[in-house]
Structure formats: structure tokens, C-alpha cells
Amino acid sequence: MDMRRAYRMLQIVASASKTEAALLDKTAAQLWSLWRQGLSILALDGDKVVGHAALVPLIPEQNWYEFGVVWVRPEYRHKDLRVALRLYKAMFEYHAEKYILATTTNLAAMVVGWRADMIPVTFSSLPPEVWRETCCCPANKTGAADGNNMAYCKLRERLSDGCFVRITQPTHQHLGTPSLITLPAIQPTTDVVIPNNNIRLLLSTTP
Numbered sequence: 297m298d299m300r301r302a303y304r305m306l307q308i309v310a311s312a313s314k315t316e317a318a319l320l321d322k323t324a325a326q327l328w329s330l331w332r333q334g335l336s337i338l339a340l341d342g343d344k345v346v347g348h349a350a351l352v353p354l355i356p357e358q359n360w361y362e363f364g365v366v367w368v369r370p371e372y373r374h375k376d377l378r379v380a381l382r383l384y385k386a387m388f389e390y391h392a393e394k395y396i397l398a399t400t401t402n403l404a405a406m407v408v409g410w411r412a413d414m415i416p417v418t419f420s421s422l423p424p425e426v427w428r429e430t431c432c433c434p435a436n437k438t439g440a441a442d443g444n445n446m447a448y449c450k451l452r453e454r455l456s457d458g459c460f461v462r463i464t465q466p467t468h469q470h471l472g473t474p475s476l477i478t479l480p481a482i483q484p485t486t487d488v489v490i491p492n493n494n495i496r497l498l499l500s501t502t503p
């Protein structure tokens with residue numbers, strides 16, 4: 297794809313990240329850097345960007361990445377288009393050799409992760425350095441006055457509206473298959489079908 301076109305699409309995703317409550321604010325330059333490292337995917341409907349996902353390096357020298365900046369254009373959500381599920385599956389297939397986690401407070405994201413075979417585990421199952429790196433939310437969100445989210449975070453694994461971590465299957469094996477954690481009361485159907493339609497995925501490639 298033409299580089300300028302890819303950059304323009306990432307600008308749209310960056311703007312969306314400023315208004316979506318469950319997304320960390322990202323600049324177009326940050327998304328462009330991930331794209332250039334081969335760490336992101338765009339979903340397109342013709343010329344229109346309708347979805348995005350990225351792997352954000354957490355501790356790259358230990359092969360740890362966080363799946364994030366997952367965004368589907370609002371009018372393409374909650375449809376049988378399965379844009380989000382495509383993004384999850386493609387990313388995990390393409391980067392199967394990496395250790396990947398995803399954290400979220402968004403129930404829709406938890407459902408999609410479940411359908412993409414992610415495994416919900418406790419934060420304490422993660423290596424401490426990985427846990428520390430991913431739990432970087434500000435004090436006004438976590439309530440950890442001293443900034444120590446590992447010791448205290450009011451959102452962590454709170455059943456009604458908390459924050460949960462999910463890991464991919466290879467990552468689960470790598471960690472020695474820690475126990476599954478109980479998720480909030482979501483009972484997603486797993487036999488969803490990804491339809492054939494005009495939406496296509498564009499994986500960024502290393503320059």
C-alpha cells in the first residue's frame with residue numbers, strides 16, 4: 297500500500313483513540329512506528345479504514361507484546377461482519393511466536409478475545425516485570441495513590457466492571473498453563489462464522 301495512504305488511515309485511528317473510553321490515547325506517529333515495525337493490521341472496506349489492531353512492545357527483548365489499539369469503525373460494530381474477530385485471529389496467527397497479552401475493561405473485547413481462543417488468567421500469573429509494564433494506568437483510574445498498581449488497583453479483576461488480562465494459547469503454554477480466571481457473566485457463543493465479504497485485512501510488513 298502507498299505509504300501516505302497508510303499514514304492517513306492511521307491518523308483516523310489515532311483520532312478515534314482520543315474519544316474511545318477503553319482505548320489509550322495514541323498519536324498517528326506512534327501508530328506509524330508500530331506499522332513500520334510490522335506490528336499492526338488495518339481492516340479495509342474498499343478505500344475506507346474500518347478497523348485496526350496493533351501489538352505494542354512491552355518487553356520486546358523477552359518477546360512480550362500487548363495486543364491493543366483495537367478499534368472497529370462504529371457503524372461496522374455489532375454486525376455479523378466480525379471485523380474485530382478477524383483482526384484478533386490474523387494478528388495471533390501472524391505473530392504466533394510472540395508472547396501476547398491483552399487487558400481490557402470492555403465486555404465486547406472480552407467476548408471477541410474469548411472467541412479468538414484467548415485465555416483469561418490472573419495478573420499475578422504474569423512474570424512480575426510484564427505485569428508491571430502492562431499495569432501503567434494513572435492513579436485517578438486505579439486508585440493506587442503511590443502509583444504501585446501491582447500492589448493495589450481497584451479495577452483489577454473486579455467482577456462487575458473490572459479490568460481483565462487474557463493471553464494467547466502459545467503464551468499460556470509458555471507460562472506453564474496457569475489456571476483460568478472467572479470472567480464477568482458473559483456467555484458468548486463460540487460458533488460464530490466469519491463471512492466472506494468485501495472487508496480485507498492489510499498486515500503491515502517490516503520495511
Ligand SMILES: CC(C)(COP(=O)(O)OP(=O)(O)OC[C@H]1O[C@@H](n2cnc3c(N)ncnc32)[C@H](O)[C@@H]1OP(=O)(O)O)[C@@H](O)C(=O)NCCC(=O)NCCS
Nearest residue numbers: 316318366367368373374375380400402403404405407482
Ligand atoms: C471492542 C470492539 C473492537 C469490538 O468490536 P465489535 O464489532 O463491537 O465486536 P462484535 O460485535 O463482533 O462482538 C462483540 C460481542 O460482544 C457482545 N457484547 C457487547 N457488550 C456486551 C456486554 N456488555 N455483555 C455481554 N456481551 C457483550 C456483543 O453482543 C457481541 O456478541 P454477539 O456477536 O454475540 O452479539 C469495538 O466495540 C470497538 O472498536 N470499541 C471501541 C474501542 C475499544 O473499546 N476497543 C477495545 C479496547 S480493549
